[in-house]
Amino acid sequence: MKFLNELITRTFKGNTQIKSDSTKELPKDSCKPNLQDNIQYIKTTLGNSTDLIVREIQIGPGKQIKAAIFYTDGLSDAKSVQNFIMETLLQNNVNSSLDNMRSDHQDPLQVLKERILTVGEIKDVNEFRTLFTSLLSGDVILLLDGYTQGFTIGMREWKDRGVTETSTETVIRGPKEGFTENLRTNTALIRRKIKDPNLWLETKEIGRVTKTNVAIMYIKGITKDTIVQEVHQRLDRIDIDGILESGYIEELVQDETYTPFPTIYHTERPDVIAADLLEGKVAILVDGTPIVLVVPSMFISFVQAAEDYYQRSDISSLIRMLRFISIFISLLGPSLYIAVTTFHQEMLPTQLLISLAAQREGVPFPAFIEALMMEASFEILREASIRMPKAIAQSISIVGTLVIGTAAVEAGIISAAMVIVVAITAVSSFVLPSFDLSMTIRMLRFPMMMLAASFGLFGIIIGVIAIVLHMCSLRSFGVPYMSPFAPFILEDQKDALIRMPHWTMFSRPRLISRKKNFIREQSNLPEKPQD
Incomplete structure (x- = not known):
C-alpha cells in the first residue's frame, strides 16, 4: 500500500507540467481541465435530467485527486459501477503484483487504465460530442480534475426482449430463434x-x-x-x-x-x-x-423460404412450384375472370357459361366493378385485422369476410363466382413467404384488372410484358434483379424454380460471390456405399 501511494504521488507530481500545458488552446468541443466546469457543462447540456447520475470522489494518496463518475440510470449496470469502479478507486487494498512495478513520472491516466481499474472495455475520451454519445448509450464516464482526457467504460445494460420465435416467418422444421431489438x-x-x-x-x-x-x-x-x-x-x-x-x-x-x-x-x-x-x-x-x-x-430471394433447405429436395421443389403458381393466381386471378366473362365468353365451356350467366342475371354492375368492390372490401378487412387487438382480430376478420360475402351474394350485388375468385386470390397471396412481395402483388392486381376490363386478354398480356420488362431493368447493388433468369446462368438454376439436392449445389451464386471461393463443396457427387 505504501508503494502504491508513492507511485501515484510521483505520477501526479511528474505530470504537473502536463496538466498546465494541456490548458493551452483547447478545441471548443474538448473537455476542460477543471472538473467542476465539466460537471456543470454536462448537467446543463442534458437539462439537469434526473436519470443522469454524477458521483464525485477523491482518489490518490491522501485523497488529493478529485474525480467524477457519470452514468445514465437504466442504461448502465449500476451494480458493476459500484463493484468495479467505485470500490476499486476507493479501496484500501490493492493487488500485490503492484509491488513489483516501480516507475517514475508516468501518466496517471495510464496508471488508472493499466494497473488499477478492473474493467474490460476502456476507451479514451477528450471531446464532449463523443462523451455524450457514449454516456447516452449506457457507458460510464470517468473524468479527473486537471485533465482534459477521461475514460469511457463499457458497462451497458438495459432491459430487452429475449430471443423468441419469430411471428412472421414460422417454420415446421428448422431453428425457432429470431432476432431481437438488441x-x-x-x-x-x-x-x-x-x-x-x-x-x-x-x-x-x-x-x-x-x-x-x-x-x-x-x-x-x-x-x-x-x-x-x-x-x-x-x-x-x-x-x-x-x-x-x-x-x-x-x-x-x-x-x-x-x-x-x-x-x-x-x-x-x-x-x-x-x-x-x-x-x-x-x-x-x-x-x-x-x-x-x-x-x-434478387427476385428469387423473395420466393425462397428457410424451410426449403431443411426438407427433402423433392418436397421443397414442389412447394416452391406452388409458390410460383400462387403468384400468377394472386396477380392475374380477377383479371382473367374479368377478361373472359366480358370479352372472351367463347373460351368457356357451354355449361359453365350458362351457369355464370344465370348468376349474373340480377347483378347490376359489370365484372370489373364487382371485382373492384370485393377486392377493396377484402383489403379493408385485412388491414383492420392487423390493427385490431389480437384477441378479436382473427374472429372479426373471418366473420366479417363471411358475412359481407354472403350478404352481398344474397342481395344480388355480387355474383357467387366473383366471391370464389376473390377468395382464391386472397388465399394465394398468403402462400408467399415474403410480405413485401405479397404487397407488391396486391398493388399490381388493380392496374391488371383495369387493363383486363379495357382490352381483355390483350390488356393482360401487355401488362405482364410491361411488368417483366420493368423487373429486368432493376438492379440491387449492381446485381441484376432477375438473375439467374435474366441473365440466364445455367449453374444457378439448381436453386431457382426448383431446389436440387444439397450435394449438387456445389457452387455459390456467380454474380455475388468471389471467383476464387466460387466452389462451396469439393465434391459434387455423393459417395457410393461399399459392398
Whole structure:
C-alpha cells in the first residue's frame, strides 16, 4: 500500500507540467481541465435530467485527486459501477503484483487504465460530442480534475426482449430463434451460426440526433469487395436526423425508388442471414429493430423460404412450384375472370357459361366493378385485422369476410363466382413467404384488372410484358434483379424454380460471390456405399 501511494504521488507530481500545458488552446468541443466546469457543462447540456447520475470522489494518496463518475440510470449496470469502479478507486487494498512495478513520472491516466481499474472495455475520451454519445448509450464516464482526457467504460445494460420465435416467418422444421431489438444480441446469434474469423463486423453511427448504431456483416473472401464498398458508400451518404428502424435504411440505400418491387430483402431469422452470408451477400443490422436487411437481393430471394433447405429436395421443389403458381393466381386471378366473362365468353365451356350467366342475371354492375368492390372490401378487412387487438382480430376478420360475402351474394350485388375468385386470390397471396412481395402483388392486381376490363386478354398480356420488362431493368447493388433468369446462368438454376439436392449445389451464386471461393463443396457427387 505504501508503494502504491508513492507511485501515484510521483505520477501526479511528474505530470504537473502536463496538466498546465494541456490548458493551452483547447478545441471548443474538448473537455476542460477543471472538473467542476465539466460537471456543470454536462448537467446543463442534458437539462439537469434526473436519470443522469454524477458521483464525485477523491482518489490518490491522501485523497488529493478529485474525480467524477457519470452514468445514465437504466442504461448502465449500476451494480458493476459500484463493484468495479467505485470500490476499486476507493479501496484500501490493492493487488500485490503492484509491488513489483516501480516507475517514475508516468501518466496517471495510464496508471488508472493499466494497473488499477478492473474493467474490460476502456476507451479514451477528450471531446464532449463523443462523451455524450457514449454516456447516452449506457457507458460510464470517468473524468479527473486537471485533465482534459477521461475514460469511457463499457458497462451497458438495459432491459430487452429475449430471443423468441419469430411471428412472421414460422417454420415446421428448422431453428425457432429470431432476432431481437438488441444489436449485440443479433450479431451474437449470427456468430453462433458462422464460427469463422473471416466473418467481419463493421459498425457505423447514423443519425444526427438518434446516433443509431448500424452494423455491416459479411464473410471476407467470399463477398465481392465491390459490393462491400458500395454498401459503405451508400450508408456514408445518409444524412438524416434519426434512424428508428431498418426501413429508414432500406429506403435510403435502395437502387430504385419508384418501383413496386422490393429490391432489398429483410428477415428476422438468424439462419437465413447465415445462409445469405455464405452465398456472398452483406447483412445490414440496425440497433433497435429485429429486422435485418440483406443486399444484394434478387427476385428469387423473395420466393425462397428457410424451410426449403431443411426438407427433402423433392418436397421443397414442389412447394416452391406452388409458390410460383400462387403468384400468377394472386396477380392475374380477377383479371382473367374479368377478361373472359366480358370479352372472351367463347373460351368457356357451354355449361359453365350458362351457369355464370344465370348468376349474373340480377347483378347490376359489370365484372370489373364487382371485382373492384370485393377486392377493396377484402383489403379493408385485412388491414383492420392487423390493427385490431389480437384477441378479436382473427374472429372479426373471418366473420366479417363471411358475412359481407354472403350478404352481398344474397342481395344480388355480387355474383357467387366473383366471391370464389376473390377468395382464391386472397388465399394465394398468403402462400408467399415474403410480405413485401405479397404487397407488391396486391398493388399490381388493380392496374391488371383495369387493363383486363379495357382490352381483355390483350390488356393482360401487355401488362405482364410491361411488368417483366420493368423487373429486368432493376438492379440491387449492381446485381441484376432477375438473375439467374435474366441473365440466364445455367449453374444457378439448381436453386431457382426448383431446389436440387444439397450435394449438387456445389457452387455459390456467380454474380455475388468471389471467383476464387466460387466452389462451396469439393465434391459434387455423393459417395457410393461399399459392398
